[in-house]
Amino acid sequence: RVQLEEYLPADAAARAVAKAGEGAEVALVFGRERTGLTNEELQLCHAAVHIPSDPEFSSLNLAAAVQVLAYETRMQLLGAQPATDAEAGLREQAASHEQMESFFAQLGDTLDEIDFHKGRAPESAMRKLRRLFLRSEPSEQEVRLLRGILADTQRMARLAQAGGKGS
Structure with missing residues (x-):
């Protein structure tokens, strides 16, 4: 539950x-x-x-x-x-429900790409992260910042994976 x-x-x-x-x-x-x-x-x-x-x-x-x-x-x-x-x-405009759901989808993808879960089921961590971010009530600007960080993390993960395949 x-x-x-x-x-x-x-x-x-x-x-x-x-x-x-x-x-x-x-x-x-x-x-x-x-x-x-x-x-x-x-x-x-x-x-x-x-x-x-x-x-x-x-x-x-x-x-x-x-x-x-x-x-x-x-x-x-x-x-x-x-x-x-x-x-x-x-006041900064609070992030909309759609913006938060898009952020959570990108966060889940990013955590998968960096192998954060190490083979464990991701649902528990994502539930806790959702609660954390929803409780903090981020603004639109804050969600854009977080998504930028995730995009760079995803890019670096792809570069690391590409570099590791050639070794």
Whole structure:
């Protein structure tokens, strides 16, 4: 199971409203009532929400979970103060979901090219690296910098492999 940082509903709503106020893409993703989200779906999420409930009735149905998050988000929106134009202009644009997924694909390819995993399954390391980078919430510029580093690493790996074949 994918381990994600967990938030209480009010904290998750505050974070979502703050990120949306910065111009970031925000989505609340709900799983199926019987099975929740798949590992693949969880892999795309940045955090999880834990709704405390009575231990004898440990899960809420989907409608109730949606209602709790919708309520908390609405409460946050009612109390949120919009950022001034000057404040918004000082922030770098957060990397989009697509930019992060492209970065993760390139990171996975690069780690394979440099034989980082040494024959071990790469899934565990990639899950941990995804959590690390998603938690840091890099900007578009930071993702471009990281992808440049990966591109140079890939180029150097190819040069090393070509040099090793001729020896």
